[in-house]
Amino acid sequence: MKINFKKACFGILFISICNLSIAQKVNTEDSLMLRNLYDMALLNGNSYDWLDTLSNKIGGRLSGSVEAEQAVRFTKEELEKLGFDKVWLQPVMVPKWTRGFKEYAFIESGEGEETVTTDICALGGSVATSEIGLKAEVIEVQGIEDLERYGRDQIEGKIVFYNRPMKANLIHTFEAYGGCVDQRYAGAMEAAKFGAVGVIVRSMNLKNDDFPHTGSMTYGDTPIKDRIPACAISTNGADYLSSTLKIQPDLQFYFKQSCKVYPDVQSHNVIAEITGSQYPNKYMVVGGHLDSWDLGDGSHDDGAGCVQSMEVLRLLKLTNYKPKHSIRVVLFMNEENGLRGGTEYAEQAKLKNEQHVFALESDSGGFTPRGFSFDTNEANFKQVLSWKALFKPYLIHYFEMGGSGADIGPLKDDNIVLAGLRPDSQRYFDYHHAASDTFDAVNKRELELGAATMASLVYLFDKYGTKTSLDPVKN
Amino acid sequence: MKINFKKACFGILFISICNLSIAQKVNTEDSLMLRNLYDMALLNGNSYDWLDTLSNKIGGRLSGSVEAEQAVRFTKEELEKLGFDKVWLQPVMVPKWTRGFKEYAFIESGEGEETVTTDICALGGSVATSEIGLKAEVIEVQGIEDLERYGRDQIEGKIVFYNRPMKANLIHTFEAYGGCVDQRYAGAMEAAKFGAVGVIVRSMNLKNDDFPHTGSMTYGDTPIKDRIPACAISTNGADYLSSTLKIQPDLQFYFKQSCKVYPDVQSHNVIAEITGSQYPNKYMVVGGHLDSWDLGDGSHDDGAGCVQSMEVLRLLKLTNYKPKHSIRVVLFMNEENGLRGGTEYAEQAKLKNEQHVFALESDSGGFTPRGFSFDTNEANFKQVLSWKALFKPYLIHYFEMGGSGADIGPLKDDNIVLAGLRPDSQRYFDYHHAASDTFDAVNKRELELGAATMASLVYLFDKYGTKTSLDPVKN
Structure with a gap:
């Protein structure tokens, strides 16, 4: 394709005018915040570099493997460098199955x-x-x-x-x-x-x-x-x-x-938190799973979701946004063959009486984001639909009720918003659980767009709050 | 990502119900026709096989090269096999520039x-x-x-x-x-x-x-x-x-x-037609450009657009749909360094007084289709917007005014609908005009989805007709 650049300039003008007319319908502060989040992710993102290390220096991270523990250590250290309020490891016993000889x-x-x-x-x-x-x-x-x-x-x-x-x-x-x-x-x-x-x-x-x-x-x-x-x-x-x-x-x-099964071994969920300014005891979680299958290096499943989740907190911090709620990134261990990390996180939350109001998982690959699916009450979903115009400039159009993510599933109750990032899915199963799931199959821009899209949703739910099932449904 | 398959089944049920409720708002015949076009493209498509030959057996097709002429011959023969009403070559003089030694x-x-x-x-x-x-x-x-x-x-x-x-x-x-x-x-x-x-x-x-x-x-x-x-x-x-x-x-x-410039040489646009049943003298065009740069094999730019355009006519014929208008696939020669094919096609159409009411180009790569941009009057664009719900099950959401395609540009007048397929663009420039633009960078499903999406738009405009700028604008 060739572009007549005079026409292209006209096109840009046209798009700008369109964007302006959308912007008029949406809150300008929100609109600017989203633009800021996307700009930072695309111009100054860190997700791709993190994924490079996770994929190329560590590799496949099956629960109970040395690589899984290297990934725990690496991500904890990276989160510590970012200066969040808390970073810690949550112990969890995981199954250990090894493939053995090819x-x-x-x-x-x-x-x-x-x-x-x-x-x-x-x-x-x-x-x-x-x-x-x-x-x-x-x-x-x-x-x-x-x-x-x-x-x-x-x-x-x-x-x-x-x-x-x-x-x-x-x-x-x-x-x-x-x-x-x-x-x-x-x-x-x-x-x-x-x-x-x-x-x-x-x-x-x-x-x-x-x-x-x-x-x-x-x-x-x-x-x-x-x-x-x-x-x-x-x-x-x-x-x-x-x-x-x-x-x-x-x-x-x-x-x-x-292949062989060994006794369970101890591993960890990796957690970092920005403590909320207004509701420090209400929690919002964004996460992916740190373990992967062993054949490839787990770039799409789910290295991408982990580094995008880390990036969400990094982007919010970089904008100097002070979240009202406590926002956590949780890198769950053992989604693939046990869901022990997700289960343990929810159990501990219950034991400690931590009220979780929102959880978002990215576990569908690092492809161009299209939107989100939600598992929540009608009031929350209606609120999401009111934000659609904010996402339009970023070609984010998919907002549907449906599933969210396996790791956050155990947090489900009547009032929480559970959400899953929904990237383009056409190529996902070319790589899923196979030796082809490697770093080179992830495109930097697509990964970064996903992180910015997630950060935008977290920002909006933090700012406007979530609804209980008793709240009136706005149309 | 792992899927709990009971939840997955529930998800499918949920999606089916959602699709049903969309279907109730749209014409059922149209809805079934689109489903049929997508099914055929995905289950029994031919676009990927054609692209395999164009890319791997022929390769880069710079105007004036032997490969460009091989591509003319190959696509003409393939179109002839499909039994359309007419298949012909339209002569066009093209520039001949060669790269010479590396x-x-x-x-x-x-x-x-x-x-x-x-x-x-x-x-x-x-x-x-x-x-x-x-x-x-x-x-x-x-x-x-x-x-x-x-x-x-x-x-x-x-x-x-x-x-x-x-x-x-x-x-x-x-x-x-x-x-x-x-x-x-x-x-x-x-x-x-x-x-x-x-x-x-x-x-x-x-x-x-x-x-x-x-x-x-x-x-x-x-x-x-x-x-x-x-x-x-x-x-x-x-x-x-x-x-x-x-x-x-x-x-x-x-x-x-x-590199060296030679005198112009003769080449051809490749054209096939299904003659219209009601308006044989009104023409609708779907096309891409057959020439490419020489460094890669031109799979995304624009082998993809050519085979998708061929597939549009094939799909319409396979459904036994009898178009009202004459529908042509045009594989334009020399988009990259001269636009001679597009210019010649429009000139001949004018000379022969052929009324063109619609033209659609695919020249933005063979990635997951997101929608279309249009260059047309308001009445036609409003009509397009009324079809949005029909496309929703296929995740086609982008319908905007803007550019269309270089080759069909010369057909522009007040009443024609010019449209461009708009696939996901994030990776396009990784391949554009470079040695990396090769067959393996095209995903079969994504290519096929594009062809089905194009066929759907052609079907709708054929069935409902296009509007002149004097027609009332429906809201």
Whole structure:
């Protein structure tokens, strides 16, 4: 694209006039504050540098790993440098599961004459195979509900291959994920009931590539001796396996994984606070989760959310804004395979009788922000809608009721505002839980725009306060 | 991010209910048609495969090159396969400028003791240096307006280094581009008036990296003997040069480029048409430009716009929709360095008295679509706003007056609707006119969403018609 720069200048003038006419409808002080927050994030932001360290110097941060503890130390030190009122670590016991040696798998067809290796990874929490690995025939299903249909006769002794893909025509990719993830989470537990010896799950990825995507799974109450190993296979691998099964239904699948569960270990949530000037005992939280899966460096999930949350407090401080409420950044430990950090934070808040009125999580990747979803009462949501025009110059348009974030979920009550940043989601599952989730996949501007958008919402809720469910609903 | 899938299911239900309530406000037939267009684009699209060929089998398609002619042939053949009413080539004479050997540059400081090579590329249309290259001292300026201030005394015999960066705090990156591109377009012409011997321009890129970004430039009426060579330097290179100049103001910059202008050659716009059922003599155009710069493979600029435009006609045909107006896809030749294709198309339309009522261009990259900007009368724009709810399920929210596209600009009159697809722009200038503009930087889903969004707008304008400036404005 080429731009005629006379036309471009006219365009700028036009946009300025439009922005002015929007500004006339909104509070000028708020409008200037948002402009200030965006300017600082884009011109003088720190989130990208923090992410560089978290991703490139520390790397994947699975709960209980050395890297997770390095991340705790690094973020605490960085928060201390910023001169907030308090910075501390909140102890939390977390599960420790390790992947062990890199997994190995192949497809053996044509009476053992041909083997083709394929890309897999153990699901988080899976047991290992035996030391010599596991080899068995494969039965392909489109979901847990197929198990009943095939029955023990056709499943026993086999590896169940869950191959229901994410629906590509859903615009909200998290909806497509929600429609598949039961295969990963409960697939092994359910298949074991029919005598399966192992489970392969198609990666939760909308793209055709060679990356297997890990993620949490459960065995529920399955006795330890009956637990079967479970792995994810890349989307390309899944398509290859499926098409080969059509030609050779009796092919054998071999895989070996050496993952292991250890006793729980102590880790920490990292917390910093700017104490409120008017309501020091009312708390507003902004956060992400500091742990990540181990295959990539956890840049999008959820290094981005952590550094954006740190940046929110930094931006508010840089503007010399004195919050009325106490505002905390909380970097939660162990979202991925236990939610222990989020659970502990909420329990401690309850024990200490800390009244939390607002919590915002960023845990959907560091892509261009589009808006927020909310889990709150109608009065609060209506208040949010009254701020839409303030966000328009920043192309923030999505304000909907819906989910918020896993870590802040345990804080839920009738009056709190729970919110989740909603970035563009089209590429998120290309990286989610895979080796492709690396620093180079995060764009600096997009990350910074997210931080400024979050800071803007925190500012508005701090300034105007939150509503209880008994407050009148303004239209 | 992990998802509790029970909550996810609830979320889906919630979203479905919301969509339903939107649907009640909009025409159901239209709503279903849009859903159909998006489904087909995402589940059964062809745009990404076409782009694969255009980018990976053909590559950069500078006007007058063999690749540009291969692209003409390939797209014509593909359009012929789709069984439209007419497919043809429209001849157009285009400039032919070639880059020649790869450019070479170094910075020589400390009395010739140290040289550091740096990444440059010739600007499109620049003259070559002499065969032994050009070496001279450098004067750094922040824009054309600085030339007057320094004057001939300080400029004569030197290379002018335009180093005003794009403003990072502008949300619309095209606005940031518009604020800098005069340096590239007119910098050499203006510097020559003060006796400069060459020009280096900071790449129009918001990211710090090593890619020089080319683009068009003009010498205006400067006599051939007075034309000075002009190159772009990468953003990293520009920062290095600038900081070195502060230490060594008398450093020398060397560059060599062997670009050349040839006589104009014949090329073609590629056109396909579905003839209208009610108004065969009223035309609606959807298009992009088939030429690209030569450094990358032109995937975002503007392979994406071409394959999306082809896909619009394909999608409309697949739905069995019978357009009332004649709908054409036009793949314009020579947008980048001449706009000859767009100019010729409009001239021929005038000569043949073809009434064009609507034209839509996609030339802002293949990123997640956000909406459209329009250049039209108030009645048409008001009509567009009445369709906003139809687009909401697809997160299409941006409907503003503003520019459209360079190629369709020459069609402008009082009554035509000119529109430009507006995708997310945050990463566009990372790739624009640089070697980084390659196929792997385009996401399949994002490309397909753009095509469906374009097809939806074309469908609505075809069905409801366009307004003349004399029509009443509905509110």
